[in-house]
Amino acid sequence: MFQWGMLIPTSESSELPIFNRIEVCIGDDQSLENDLSTYSSFLLDMKQMLSSSDEHSLILIDEFGSGTEPTAGGAIAEAILSEFDRRGCYGVLTTHYTNLKLYASKADTHVINGAMLYDLSKIAPLFKLEIGLPGNSFAFELARKMGLPENIVKDAESRAGEDFVDMEKTLRRIVKGRRVLDEKIKKVKKAEGTLEGLTEQYQQELESIKQQKQQIIDNAKKEAESIVKGANKQVEKTIRDIKESSADKVKTKEARNELQGFIQALETNKINKQKVHDEYINRKLEQLKKRKKSAKTEEKTREEEFRNAPLKLGExxxxxxxxxxxxxxxxxxxxxxxxxxxxxxxxxxxxxxxxxxxxxxxxxxNTNTPVYEKVDPSIRERKLNFSPEIDLRGERLSSAMERVTRFIDDAIMTGVSQVRIIHGKGSGVLHEELQKYLRTMPGVSTVNDEDIRQGGSGVTIVTLE
The missing domain is CATH 2.30.30 (SH3 type barrels.)
Incomplete structure (x- = not known):
């Protein structure tokens, strides 16, 4: 729309790139005539996109990598996504593959997760896009809503694996926590706006007080000039009366008393006016102090509530x-x-x-450069060369136990939280004995089979404390 010169719904400060190519892969292009399956047609589209896409291309793909076995399809999709990322392409890709969501979560990529929000109570779409969070398939919830027998759904959850189900639940909790946090942020911004309004009001009142103070000073100067003129006239009149009375003592005393009374009246009037002005200024300043103190108290209370509220995921x-x-x-x-x-x-x-x-x-x-402690060179080398995955296929039980012991020790030393042990399925003896042994090792938190799509009982996932 933008490149055709049409108006688009966006803010006036938005910036949009110009694309030389727009590549689209939506729908199913399978063909009996051309001997193309759903996945074959997808791969053909990907081949064409990879042959011409660059940093000036827009890639639009629906159900990225679907149509084949999930493990292989997910791996191929991730490799293609990585290549698009390396080339700097722009794009929007929809998918249900977990590995692609995890790829987008990595810090060294330019890919961002997005989730279409759902009403969990109704299992219905809200048609809102949430940027920054991986989406949830809601497969089990949808199956229950559609009336699939509960025992089938339970069996499916157990087959998917505890880790997969927990991850889906965690994603839902993160989305819910994000919404709550967004609401709180809105409230904080609203409170900040109110506080800014009050601050501006206080500033205006202070400016008004300053102007009134200056006006009072100017009026006082004018009044003082008037008083001085009146006093001069009174003094001249007193001197004239004394001269006209030929220095009569009684007349002179009366003239002096009249002058003294006039001076005292001026002084009393000046003091009264100054007192009224001072009281007004002090009253206004006291009101401002109380308002500022009240605003600071409210802000401190809000901050304490924010700091001490129960913690949630993602905060x-x-x-x-x-x-x-x-x-x-x-x-x-x-x-x-x-x-x-x-x-x-x-x-x-x-x-x-x-x-x-x-x-x-x-x-x-503002994090300062960390201070590194002196570490033994052999330990540093072990940390640098450590891999969180070990392959024991073909090993005897005794040698496998010995390798696993050293492997777990190295993992704990390097601070890794989770490791993978590949032992294959075989007769199941190595799988069973290794898991029993791992559960007795200090520092091991949980021992579980890998997701069925990533190897199932042929791989053991060890979570460390």
Missing amino acids: KVRVKSNGMVGEVVNVSSKEIKVVIGNIISKMTPDKVERISSNEFKQATK
């Missing part, structure tokens, strides 16, 4: 003891998990305080 926090900042990734009744840099730390909620996104960005920007 930014500051560690009270050292000032380091991070993001909450897990919340339970007794402890929370916070991502600080590349490390996940467990701690009690009272050890941290909530901070705003701006505070988090500022703290991250």
Whole structure:
């Protein structure tokens, strides 16, 4: 629309690029005549896009990578997405593949997740796009809504794996927490607007007081000049009366008393007027002080409520003891998990305080270069060469146990939170004995099979404390 010169619904400050090519892959191009299946037609489209796309191309793909076995299809889709990303292409791609959502979450890519919001109570689309969060398929919820037997849905959840189901639930909690946080941000912005309005009002009143003060001073000067002129006239009259009375003592005394009374009346009038002016100024200043104090108290109360409210997933926090900042990734009744840099730390909620996104960005920007401790060269080399995955296929049980022990020790030393152990399925002996042994090792939190799409019982996922 924009490149055809049509008006588009956007803000006046928006900037849009000019595309030399717009590549589209929507719908099913399978063909019996051309011997093309759904996936073959998709791959043909991808081949054409890869042959011509660059940083001036717009890529539009619906159901990216679907139409074939999920593991292979997801891997090919991720490789193609990585190539589009490397070339700097623009695009919008819809998908249900989890690996593509995880790819978009990486810090070293230019891909951003987006989720179409759903009403969880009705399992109905809201037709709203939320940028920055991975979407949720709601497959199990939709199956229940459509009346699929509960035992079938339960069986499907168990087959998908606990990790997959937990991830779906976590995504829903993150979306819900994001909405709550957005509402709070709106309230804070509204309060800031009110506070700015009050500040402007106080400033205007202060300026008004200054102007009134200057006007009072100018009026006082004019009045003083008038008083001086009147006093001069009174003095001249007194001198004239004394001369005309030929220095009569009684007349002289009366003239002096009259002059003295006039001077006292001027002084009393000046004091009274000054008192009234001072009282007015002080009253106005006192009102301003009370308003400012009230505004500061309200702002402090709001900040305390923001800092001390129960923590939720995705919120930014500051560690009270050292000032380091991070993001909450897990919340339970007794402890929370916070991502600080590349490390996940467990701690009690009272050890941290909530901070705003701006505070988090500022703290991250101003982070000083860390001071590195002296580390043994052999330990440093082990950390650099450590891989979070080990392949034990073909190993005997005894040698596999020995390798796993060293592998877990290295993982704990390097601070890795999760590792993969590939042992294959075979007879199942190595799988069973390894998992029993791993559950007895210190520092191991959970031991589970990999998702069925990533290897199932042929791979063990170990989560470390």
